[in-house]
Amino acid sequence: MNFELKSLTLSQAAATPCDALVVLWPEQPAAGTDSGPLAELVRREADAAHWEKGLAKLWASHGQAVVKAARLVLVRAGDGSPASVRKAVAAALGSLKAPGVKKVVLSLAALPYKAGVVQAALTAAADATYAYTTTKSKATGRSLQHVLVGVVSATEAQAEFKQASAVVAGVELAKEWANRPGNHATPTMLADVARKLGKSPRIKTEVLGPREVAKLGMGAFMAVAQGSEEPLRFIVLQYHGAAKTQAPVVLVGKGITFDTGGISLKPAPEMDEMKFDMGGAASVLGVFAALAEAQPAVNVVGLIPSCENMPDGRAIKPGDVVTSMSGQTIEILNTDAEGRLILCDALTYAKRFKPQAVIDIATLTGACVIALGGVRSGLFATDDALAAALAQAGDAALDPCWRLPLDDEYAEGLKSNFADMGNVAGRQAGAVTAAKFLQKFVGDAPWAHLDIAGTAWKSGAAKGATGRPVGLLMQYLAQLAQAPAPAALPKATRKVAAKGSRSGAGAG
Known part of the structure; x- marks a missing residue:
């Protein structure tokens, strides 16, 4: 989608040749809205009975x-708020x-x-006109190619427009790869x-x-991958937008490109939707696509452990015990709780970057879907400031989340007679217990876990990926870029982090 921003009054918008002119009309038009023929028409129709209130x-x-x-x-x-604008643009487009x-x-000139x-306008327009075509033989795609956004002052809106355009690019990349069938989105293809x-x-x-993953000792990650013919991939992305001395934010995305449940096989109905189980990985890739366009002044690391969870003769079995990269041992009580197994090794790996914050994103648990449905992503955090920043970013991006508890008592059920913990x-x-499992592998840095099992895709007639939470994460990173820079890492610490980065350069 090609977006363009321009200063346009209603009269100027009326004089612009196009296939369709969409005018957003709020309950209280902005002071100074021009009174040309188009404005007169809109005001007249706004009071007419045939334009439904x-x-x-x-x-x-x-x-x-x-x-x-x-x-x-x-x-x-409506009231012209971002939430109202999103609904209005979605309906119109x-x-x-x-x-x-x-x-x-x-035209947003009357707002x-x-x-x-x-x-809100850009993301809604992109979402309303998105069309998946990759594996269709006669796909026509979307015909809409160009959206000219008319505002009162393009100069005033330019920074937000740039950020929004980047978010749209990131969301669409995330949608594309999450929507692809498992045979068109293997770990190798994600790499x-x-x-x-x-x-x-x-x-x-x-x-x-x-070979490299084995050398790192990522026994939990390798255990999940061993039942598949597709080789695993551990993807490390680094975006350098700030000084090298500034500690990065590490994003960890669950990349199960197809999840059968393994030996703990899932029921057949709707198993096709388990191609979406790499929604966390897709969102990390989407964030990096957006970072490439927005170029904020932050440092970001993206870690994507990616593999399939399959039930062949080599697959892990209930009761097996594996050793994670951290050295902690895990009893596999359910092979369908595999996402946390690949994430725990990635969280251990994340420590070598000496991050200022670690955020993992995963389609982790059906329990989160029951708790929050498809409206809000589940948020868990060890740090109140990080939790507040992510919640604020989600609200601002219209990509909301909701914080859930991490009381120590919830970890009691993870105790095992045969390993350091069960999965x-x-x-x-x-x-919550899935989050408590992941917490056992987190270092001293503030950590947050986003369970997007209910928000990463839609089922039914509207089946398809949503691209969430790319908007939330980009809003958080944008806010971070505008905040005062955190204290620089000590020189000795910086060397350790740099050395480390080169060396490893249902239920889930």
């Missing part, structure tokens, strides 16, 4: 003399999927200026995507295979 309600017409657009669409934008609609002018409105991202400014990529702790509070 209520947020995101549409009025459409062809061949209006007051505009050069082939089609005019008016949409009620969703009505413009005809093959001949290639260029749309989206009072509010931070987040431009980003190839990462290598392409590594050609972008300020980004470096390293891909480790089975599951029963049905009660399953999302």
Whole structure:
């Protein structure tokens, strides 16, 4: 999708040739909204009975003399907040999927200026017109190619527009790879995507295979991968946007490219949706695609342990005990709780970067879906400031999360008679006990875990990846880039981190 930002009054928008002109009209238009023929038409129609009252309600017409657009669409934008704008744009652009609609002018000129409105408009427009085509033989894709966003002051909105455009690019990459079937999105293919991202400014990529992972002692990760013919890949991405002395944020994305459940085999219905079990990995790749465009002043590391979870003769069995990279041993009580096994080794690896924060993102537990549904991602954190920053970022990006507890008592069920811990702790509070398992592998840095099992994709008629939480993470990183720089690492510590980075350069 090609987005363009321009200063346009309503009258100027009316004079712009395009296939469709979409005008957002709030309950209280901004002071100074011009009073030309288009504005007069909108005001007249806003009071007419045939334009239904209520947020995101549409009025459409062809061949209006007051505009050069082939089609005019008016949409009620409620209070003009980012949340209202998102719903309004989604409704309007969703009505413009005809093959001949290639260029749309989206007028926000009547809206009072509010931070987040431009980003809400862009992300909603991209989402409403997204079409997956990769594995379709006669795919036409989306016909809409160009959206010109008209605002009162392009200068005032430029920074937000740049950030929003980057987020759209990241979300669409995340959607693309999460939507691909398992045979079109193997660990090797994800590594190839990462290598392409590594050609972008300020980004470096390293891909480790089975031999390197074995040398690191990632016994939990290797145990999950051993039942598949597809070789595992451990992907390390680094974005350098700030001084080398600034500690990075480490993002860890679960990359199970297909999850059968292993020997603890999943039920057949809807198992196809387990191609989405690499939604965390897809979101990390999406963040790096967005970083390549936005270029914020932060340092970010992305770690993606990627493999399949399959049930062949070499697969791990319930009761097996494996040794993680940390040295801690794990009794495999359920092979369908595999995501935490690959993540725990990646979390141990993350320590070598001496991060200022570690955030893992995973489609981890069905329990989180039961708790929060598809509205909010589950958030767990060892640090209140990090939790607050992520919650604030999620609200601002319209990609919300909700904090859940990490009381020590929840870890009691992880005790094992045959290893340092089991990999599951029963049905009660399953999302929390999964987080408590991961916490055992976290170092001293502030840590957060985002369980996106309910938000990474939609089922039913709208089946497909959402690209979440790319928006939340990019908002968090943008806020971090604008904050005062944290204290530099001691020189000796910096050397250790650099050396380390070169050397390793249902239930889940």
